[in-house]
Amino acid sequence: MNIVVYIIFFSIFIFLSGFLYYTxxxxxxxxxxxxxxxxxxxxxxxxxxxxxxxxxGLNKVLPRLTIIDVWTDLATxxxxxxxxxxxxxxxxxxxxxxxxxxxxxxxxxxxRAKNILINIETAxxxxxxxxxxxxxxxxxxxxxxxxxxxxxxxxxxxxxxKEIEIWEPAPTEKNEALRxxxxxxxxxxFTLSNGKHVVLSDVRKFAKMTLLDTAELPxxxxxxxxxxxxxxxxxxxxxxxxxxxxxxxxxxxxVLLDQTVIAGIGNIYSDEMLFLAxxxxxxxxxxxxxxxxKPLYKGMIAVLEKGIDFGGDSTSDYRDITGNRGKFQSAHNxxxxxxxxxxxxxxxxTIEKLPFGGRSAHFCPVHQKLYI
Numbered sequence: 001m002n003i004v005v006y007i008i009f010f011s012i013f014i015f016l017s018g019f020l021y022y023t024x025x026x027x028x029x030x031x032x033x034x035x036x037x038x039x040x041x042x043x044x045x046x047x048x049x050x051x052x053x054x055x056x057g058l059n060k061v062l063p064r065l066t067i068i069d070v071w072t073d074l075a076t077x078x079x080x081x082x083x084x085x086x087x088x089x090x091x092x093x094x095x096x097x098x099x100x101x102x103x104x105x106x107x108x109x110x111x112r113a114k115n116i117l118i119n120i121e122t123a124x125x126x127x128x129x130x131x132x133x134x135x136x137x138x139x140x141x142x143x144x145x146x147x148x149x150x151x152x153x154x155x156x157x158x159x160x161x162k163e164i165e166i167w168e169p170a171p172t173e174k175n176e177a178l179r180x181x182x183x184x185x186x187x188x189x190f191t192l193s194n195g196k197h198v199v200l201s202d203v204r205k206f207a208k209m210t211l212l213d214t215a216e217l218p219x220x221x222x223x224x225x226x227x228x229x230x231x232x233x234x235x236x237x238x239x240x241x242x243x244x245x246x247x248x249x250x251x252x253x254x255v256l257l258d259q260t261v262i263a264g265i266g267n268i269y270s271d272e273m274l275f276l277a278x279x280x281x282x283x284x285x286x287x288x289x290x291x292x293x294k295p296l297y298k299g300m301i302a303v304l305e306k307g308i309d310f311g312g313d314s315t316s317d318y319r320d321i322t323g324n325r326g327k328f329q330s331a332h333n334x335x336x337x338x339x340x341x342x343x344x345x346x347x348x349x350t351i352e353k354l355p356f357g358g359r360s361a362h363f364c365p366v367h368q369k370l371y372i
Contacts, residue, residue, distance in 0.1 A: 044316035046140045048230070048264030049307030050326065051114050054146055057321035058198070059109040061148055062118065066193035067101050071153070073165060074187050074205060082221060088188060088209040097211050100134060101190075107133070112217075113226045113263035115139050116146070119214055133214040137222055143185075143317040144200055144207035149178045151189060151197040167199065177323035203317060226263045230300055237297040244285050244293075252288065253281035254357050265300070268313055268328075268335045271362045273299035275334045275344075280370035281361040287371040306331060334362040342366060 046054075075094035079085045088094050103123030110117045116138040122131035138146070150170040155163045167186040169178045177183070188200035188209060200207060212220055227243060228235050243262050247255040255261055256270040265273075274281050276299035277292055288296075312318055312326030315336060319325060329336075333343050338353035342364040349366030 044268065044313075044318075045142045045266055046114060046145065046312070046318050047266035047269055047307070048111075048114065048304055049269070049310075049328065050145075050312035050318045051111050051116060051140070051264070052308050053312045053320055053326065054140075055109050055111040055116055058116070058118070058146065058148070061196075061321075062106040062109055062192075062198070065106050067104050067106070067120070067190055068193055069191040070098050070101055071165075071167075071189045071191075072187055083208065086210050093210075100211055101136065104131065104134070112223055113229070113259060114266075115222065117217070135212050135214045135217055137208075137210050137212060137217075137220075138200070139208040139222075140200075140202070141204070141206035141208060143204045144202035145183075145317065145319045146321055147178060147183060147199050147201065147319065147323050148196055148321045149173050149175055149199070149323070150195070151186070151199060153189075167197075175322060177319075180319065180323055182317050183319055183323045201317075201319075225260050227259060227261045228263065230262050230264060231304055237294055240297045240300070241290075241293045248284075248286035250285050251281065251357070252279060252283045252285055253361055255285055257357070264304075267359050268315070268332075269300075269303050269307060271335045272303040272333055275299075275363065275368065276302060278367050278369060280365075280368045281356060281363055283369075283371040289371070334364065336362065338362060 072088050072094060074089045075091040077090070078092060079087075079090045084090060086093055088097060100122055101120065104120040107119040107121055110119065118136040118138070120134055120136060122134055124131050138144075140146070150173040151167045152170045153165055153167050156166045167189050168184070169175075182203075183201050185201045185203040186199045187202050187205060187207075190198040192198065200209070208222075210222065212222075217223055228239065230240075240262070244252070244255055246261055247258065250258075253270050253274065256265050256273070257267065271281070273296060277296035279288060279292055279296060307313060307326075307328045310326055310328040310331060311320055311324075313328040314325035315329040334351050336353075337351045340351050342349040342351060344364065344367055347364060347367045349364040351362060352365055353360050353362050
């Protein structure tokens with residue numbers, strides 16, 4: 001009898017532990033409030049160049065168009081988290097979201113850090129002279145990407161399950177890239193006044209979408225914690241150094257990934273900029289010689305601008321708004337090149353990969369010096 005009781009209690013303990021772990025990890029991924037040191041579940045998240053590429057594409061096609069309708073299959077429950085309860089995954093919020101954006105005209109599309117900001121003017125209220133300026137904020141998280149094309153809604157019956165709604169490219173859609181298998185996980189669809197659709201493909205369903213008054217964006221829980229933009233003209237080498245020194249005892253790679261320090265840099269581009277500057281990713285910020293801050297600053301600008309020029313990085317799921325892959329993955333010096341010769345001229349090193357802060361760091365142990 002004692003053995004049976006023990007087995008029952010042990011089984012309950014294992015179940016609750018698994019449930020608690022999943023709940024914590026899921027909510028952290030949605031809220032995006034912790035540094036990458038704790039993101040053990042992370043894959044490759046779209047970074048500044050990928051979001052910039054998406055925003056540039058959307059800004060060419062969306063302004064002056066009207067949103068006719070919006071659909072999602074993720075608004076299935078109610079949430080208490082301040083992030084989830086104001087997202088498209090909350091059924092009550094989505095109902096309000098749909099009312100507000102239907103009939104709204106798109107004004108512009110901008111970027112803040114890794115967030116897409118679609119600025120709209122809502123439909124005129126009865127008796128009013130004009131609508132209200134609001135912003136649809138979208139964070140693509142790990143596997144999300146946005147596309148534009150002609151889509152149709154159909155139904156599909158999964159084995160042993162009920163029929164579900166599913167969107168797919170219309171038979172008349174000539175852009176074959178939209179039929180890429182990576183582009184089939186459509187969970188949000190906006191219908192536009194020109195007959196086309198803006199869709200969000202997101203295999204892991206972690207992407208975040210909400211609606212805010214445009215005037216309140218800078219002080220919202222989604223943006224208020226963010227550091228400065230690294231590619232803004234006013235962001236100087238001096239400011240760059242000062243931002244890094246806010247975490248003097250931090251390891252340089254972790255500090256570069258901290259969105260409260262500098263916004264938009266992620267795993268791929270931090271590896272690449274540290275390679276160019278000759279700094280080991282495990283180096284302590286305050287121990288790095290001051291003379292290396294300039295090459296690190298220049299390396300940051302170089303790799304981010306190159307990422308934009310190449311249309312982003314599609315090592316993982318990312319695709320641009322036409323459904324096509326970016327090309328920066330073909331220009332890596334170190335990222336995912338473990339075991340290969342260092343590409344730096346006259347360097348005899350071999351690229352290494354080490355687990356680091358819940359992710360991984362790629363570097364050359366010969367010319368990238370460790371400062372601790």
